[in-house]
Amino acid sequence: MTDAAADAPIPKPDAGDRARPERQEPLVAADGRPLKKSLQRSLRRQKLRAFGLVAPLLLFVLVTFIAPIADMLFRSVENQIVSETLPNTTAALVGWDASGEDLPDDAAFAALSYDLAAAVEQRAHTRLGSRLNYETTGISSAFRRSGRGIDDVGEIYLDQFVALDPVWEDSGFWARMIGAEGWAHPAPFAPSAQAQGLLPETAAAYTAFARAMQIRNDDDPAAEEPWAPVYLALQRDLSAADAGDVSAWTGPGAEQLEAAHAAVGGFESVPVRDLIADVDDAWLEHDVWATIKTFSPPYTPGYFLTSVDLKLSPEGAIVAQDDYQRIHVLLFQRTLFMSLVIMGCTILLGYPIAYLISNMPMRTANLLLILVLLPFWTSLLVRTSAWKVLLQQQGVINDTLVWIGLVADDARLTMINNQFGTIVAMTHILLPFMILPLYSVMKTIPPSYVRAAKSLGATNWTAFWRVYFPQSVPGIGAGCILVFILSIGYYITPELVGGTTGTFISNRIAFHISSSLNWGLAAALGTILLVVVLVLYWLYDRIVGIDNVSLG
Amino acid sequence: MALDAGNRKTDFVVFDRVQKSYDGETLVVKDLNLDIAQGEFLTMLGPSGSGKTTCLMMLAGFETATHGDIRLDGKPINNIPPHKRGIGMVFQNYALFPHMTVQENLAFPLEVRKIGKDEREAKVRRALEMVQMQDFGVRRPAQLSGGQQQRIALARALVFEPELVLMDEPLGALDKQLRERMQFEITRLAHQIGITVVYVTHDQTEALTMSDRVAVFNDGKIQQLAEPDVLYEKPENSFVAQFIGENNTLTGTVQEINGTVATVRLDDGEIIDCTPVNVSRPGERTQVSIRPERVEYNRDRLSPDAHTIHAEVLEFIYMGDIFRTRLRVAGNEDFVIKTRNAPDQRRLQRGETIEIGWLPEDCRALDA
Numbered sequence A: 001m002t003d004a005a006a007d008a009p010i011p012k013p014d015a016g017d018r019a020r021p022e023r024q025e026p027l028v029a030a031d032g033r034p035l036k037k038s039l040q041r042s043l044r045r046q047k048l049r050a051f052g053l054v055a056p057l058l059l060f061v062l063v064t065f066i067a068p069i070a071d072m073l074f075r076s077v078e079n080q081i082v083s084e085t086l087p088n089t090t091a092a093l094v095g096w097d098a099s100g101e102d103l104p105d106d107a108a109f110a111a112l113s114y115d116l117a118a119a120v121e122q123r124a125h126t127r128l129g130s131r132l133n134y135e136t137t138g139i140s141s142a143f144r145r146s147g148r149g150i151d152d153v154g155e156i157y158l159d160q161f162v163a164l165d166p167v168w169e170d171s172g173f174w175a176r177m178i179g180a181e182g183w184a185h186p187a188p189f190a191p192s193a194q195a196q197g198l199l200p201e202t203a204a205a206y207t208a209f210a211r212a213m214q215i216r217n218d219d220d221p222a223a224e225e226p227w228a229p230v231y232l233a234l235q236r237d238l239s240a241a242d243a244g245d246v247s248a249w250t251g252p253g254a255e256q257l258e259a260a261h262a263a264v265g266g267f268e269s270v271p272v273r274d275l276i277a278d279v280d281d282a283w284l285e286h287d288v289w290a291t292i293k294t295f296s297p298p299y300t301p302g303y304f305l306t307s308v309d310l311k312l313s314p315e316g317a318i319v320a321q322d323d324y325q326r327i328h329v330l331l332f333q334r335t336l337f338m339s340l341v342i343m344g345c346t347i348l349l350g351y352p353i354a355y356l357i358s359n360m361p362m363r364t365a366n367l368l369l370i371l372v373l374l375p376f377w378t379s380l381l382v383r384t385s386a387w388k389v390l391l392q393q394q395g396v397i398n399d400t401l402v403w404i405g406l407v408a409d410d411a412r413l414t415m416i417n418n419q420f421g422t423i424v425a426m427t428h429i430l431l432p433f434m435i436l437p438l439y440s441v442m443k444t445i446p447p448s449y450v451r452a453a454k455s456l457g458a459t460n461w462t463a464f465w466r467v468y469f470p471q472s473v474p475g476i477g478a479g480c481i482l483v484f485i486l487s488i489g490y491y492i493t494p495e496l497v498g499g500t501t502g503t504f505i506s507n508r509i510a511f512h513i514s515s516s517l518n519w520g521l522a523a524a525l526g527t528i529l530l531v532v533v534l535v536l537y538w539l540y541d542r543i544v545g546i547d548n549v550s551l552g
Numbered sequence B: 001m002a003l004d005a006g007n008r009k010t011d012f013v014v015f016d017r018v019q020k021s022y023d024g025e026t027l028v029v030k031d032l033n034l035d036i037a038q039g040e041f042l043t044m045l046g047p048s049g050s051g052k053t054t055c056l057m058m059l060a061g062f063e064t065a066t067h068g069d070i071r072l073d074g075k076p077i078n079n080i081p082p083h084k085r086g087i088g089m090v091f092q093n094y095a096l097f098p099h100m101t102v103q104e105n106l107a108f109p110l111e112v113r114k115i116g117k118d119e120r121e122a123k124v125r126r127a128l129e130m131v132q133m134q135d136f137g138v139r140r141p142a143q144l145s146g147g148q149q150q151r152i153a154l155a156r157a158l159v160f161e162p163e164l165v166l167m168d169e170p171l172g173a174l175d176k177q178l179r180e181r182m183q184f185e186i187t188r189l190a191h192q193i194g195i196t197v198v199y200v201t202h203d204q205t206e207a208l209t210m211s212d213r214v215a216v217f218n219d220g221k222i223q224q225l226a227e228p229d230v231l232y233e234k235p236e237n238s239f240v241a242q243f244i245g246e247n248n249t250l251t252g253t254v255q256e257i258n259g260t261v262a263t264v265r266l267d268d269g270e271i272i273d274c275t276p277v278n279v280s281r282p283g284e285r286t287q288v289s290i291r292p293e294r295v296e297y298n299r300d301r302l303s304p305d306a307h308t309i310h311a312e313v314l315e316f317i318y319m320g321d322i323f324r325t326r327l328r329v330a331g332n333e334d335f336v337i338k339t340r341n342a343p344d345q346r347r348l349q350r351g352e353t354i355e356i357g358w359l360p361e362d363c364r365a366l367d368a
């Protein structure tokens, strides 16, 4: 007689009949509908109600948790600032090959003046400057300096057009000529199809001007004189147009245009390039243009490359970051390494403590657990600062060592503002996160296992190592995951006691968020950190198995 | 060292005036004296909290005796750590190591004894065969049913061939049928291998069916140590009488003791003859104990020297093989009798007044 036989299911007499695949009429409910449908209907109502109950929570989680992460992921690649601020320039650069030696053509220079004038009006040029400065240092000053002179570009043509006919100074005339039929101020300015066809640059430049006026001050463009670059555009368009097309112009400004077209050939003119170079000669540098071109797409891998100490060269190739900016890989390595060390320290310290507490009588155990949790009752800052007091060169520990004579007064140990300080302080702070899961797992290991092992002849050590320890591994796993993930993203303590050698990648992230305002890079670093954690979690699952994690 | 006829040591395990206190205020085990012979199956039986586990733990070495000696095979073991005592143990929850397979569980005691691989495997195989579980070696304990785990626990306690095996309520978690089967298997194995077993239970049927001798515990003391039949038929005090089997109690006062007969005046004035057990002088209060199956109401079966008494039927339950009748006898409304369902047996009606009788030998005057 074995249990296998006893446990085997006794075949029921009708089991065979039921298993036979007999085609049967579908079962129907009392009202004649198919039973399956009725069941689904009744279940759906339940599900809907259940969903209704959790919906607010779901929404909350979505808004507060998923949304920020999605936003971070988006920010880490988002790069619309270039194409938004310099729409005409990026369009003009499409055909230009950044890897060559040549500067872009005049159209790009002219377009830059239209875009920059509008950007300056909206104070957007410095922002763009600092964005591009992440990629090529020095660009931001070109933008800043250009801010002062850009609306003078084309003044020479302004004067000549006005001398030809003062109507070119009339702001209402401009709006009527370029604007689409029926446009009036509060609506966003739109050029007419005719203007876009015959005078493409003028239409673009005037639209940039008009929109800037509307957005910036809510001014009616029809009441404002266009800025000089618009006249540059007009000069370029009229020089390029032929007489037949110009005479075909209907609507406001027909004769003025014809007159101007006839006169523009005799205008005194200066190459566009020189006009822009007068504003800032950085614009004659190939790299500046190449950077704009490389970063003109709306999405860029640039932040991620920077995060791993690479960059896109102005020509668009992936190259190593400049030496003095190479910091992130080192920081990632250090963060991972120190988190591992901290994790190891918390295991070493936490395991015996948890073991001790779990083998205590209930009353003492509760008291000790409160002591373990006690640090949570004091502010993190206070705890960290306490370590400063203890570890600094004039601190308690050094004083004691000097007093005992173990350390000479002039050779006091540096234990703070370096990796050692960070590890000590963080181990202390994260210890409860190791002890608690360990304790709750150990609490569930019945003492009879160790007793059984001993009764079978195992020494204390063998009983512990072969029987007790393997059963506490899930607790170690849970503690490790908690401590490691917490420490990999820890910020305050490394900031306070880490000095320069003990800071983490999160300190860099914080720096980019609050000081350098390079949110894209902060987002990319954060994303990488997230990916690293997920990969490690996956590895852990492969090696140890996530089922082997237990919080009790 | 004392040897009996079969050349077995009769004092293989000795508790010598053992006392145990956990808190220094109350004695959990009070003055325990117990000799266990080699190859004997001894059961400790008693209500919850009576100190059975404590005794077992002291023997296994997980608790130390507060006072007194425990000797194993003549050697005092108070100072020997548990892993050197070589005592097999089966725990109530089996304590199979959950992270090891059945084979690894069984190999564990052999590994720690540094037994070579081949021998180890052979022994594990033999142990598995012994409990008829040879097909389950690669399973984890969690993949076994309760009864299967039980057998593995048993095999593990036996695999390193200890001379003494302790079992603490090993069948407590099993259902009735499986329990009975395992009771049988454990006794079979124990006798087959010839080991000494100290078995703890609070199930009296288990104790009676399995053991050579039973020690009834109460309040940290052995109330009676005897073979199962003696325990049942000749309880030495009212605790044992109540605890083992079903029992009817009538209270009264001893009027006189005359050799093997004591005359007791029951509280309602009826006078009956009893066997005195632990009453010694007239005037003493006593509880008279009578087993339900020793009471007869069928006049034809009643022996001539039986003592008869009137009783009123309060309840009659048909149980198939037996009839169970609750009566009011001498003011006691819980007087139960059991009669065999025989063709000539009359079924009683509630409210009927009948005459019942028993032999003075079956009626024991115990302490009050």
Ligand SMILES: Nc1ncnc2c1ncn2[C@@H]1O[C@H](COP(=O)(O)OP(=O)(O)OP(=O)(O)O)[C@@H](O)[C@H]1O
Pocket (backbone or CB within 6 Å): B022, B023, B028, B046, B047, B048, B049, B050, B051, B052, B053, B054, B055, B202
């Ligand atoms: N570790 C301990 N500390 C303090 N008191 C204990 C301890 N273990 C047992 N006791 C007490 O000792 C007494 C006897 O306990 P023991 O476990 O021996 O009873 P038992 O006869 O095995 O009961 P059960 O049938 O319920 O298992 C009980 O009153 C119990 O409360």
Ligand SMILES: [Mg+2]
Pocket (backbone or CB within 6 Å): B052, B053, B054, B168
């Ligand atoms: Mg017990």
